[in-house]
Amino acid sequence: MSFIQPDWIWGLVGGLMIGSAAAVFLLFNGRIMGASGIIGGLVDRSGWGTWAERVAFLAALVVVPALMLPLYNVEVSTNITPNLAVVIAAGLLVGIGTRLANGCTSGHGVCGISRFSLRGIVATVFYLLAGGIAMVLFRHVLGVI
């Protein structure tokens, strides 16, 4: 599906799909579509009362894009760094950080900002700033990524 350029059009189309998914989850299930909260509630047992919804959401989140891969005429890659030490450090930071903050890009960003939630806006400002600073520090200063 790379026949339409530039990429921002696909960004907008995909973004509308992400927002529509969040709208379905809110208006039908009455829940905030936050990826870190949905999986985090299974990990720390705080969300076991709604395990079936969470498992169904996560299963479809994995299966549907996997089924779409053949639509692409180029190889789809995450282009993740081969440096596993960096990957482990980043994974730990994302896991700890999203649970401390009670949300990530989907919960605070998509669902929070659209509700004019001060918490969502503040969280988004801080994770964007931290991400930008991480790029400067680890790519341009230290050269490790």
Add this chain to the structure above:
Amino acid sequence: MQRVIFAAIAGGLFGAGLLVSGMTDTNKVQGWLDVFGAWDPTLAFVLGGAILPMLVAWQIASRRAAPALGGTFPGRPDPRLGHNLVLGSVLFGAGWGLVGLCPGPAIASISWGGTGGVVFLVAMLAGMVAAPPIRAQVDRLAAA
């Protein structure tokens, strides 16, 4: 059963959107965060595009008594910001910048993300297990 079906519809549409938007490609995410490199504006279109349907959805929710499948709409969270919100967001942002994956795309891309994708997801889950005691420790320090 309906709740499970609609959760799957939401999850599937979310995953499809993440793939279509390019957010499962760490180069695009890091390209957005790297304002001093070859800056890539895609993420702004993704976030903007995702907020639009939700602006409408919150308006609809405010006019309805309950979600279509019953239960209650999520209440407004405690408006106080708190140290955990800021500290957690900074830690999350640092990890997001390091590798270019946040929780949604990390899960969505697990079938094609290779070893790195699996290692990231396992580390993220380990971090989530470690978070409650870390939060308790942070709260103790903040109260001191």
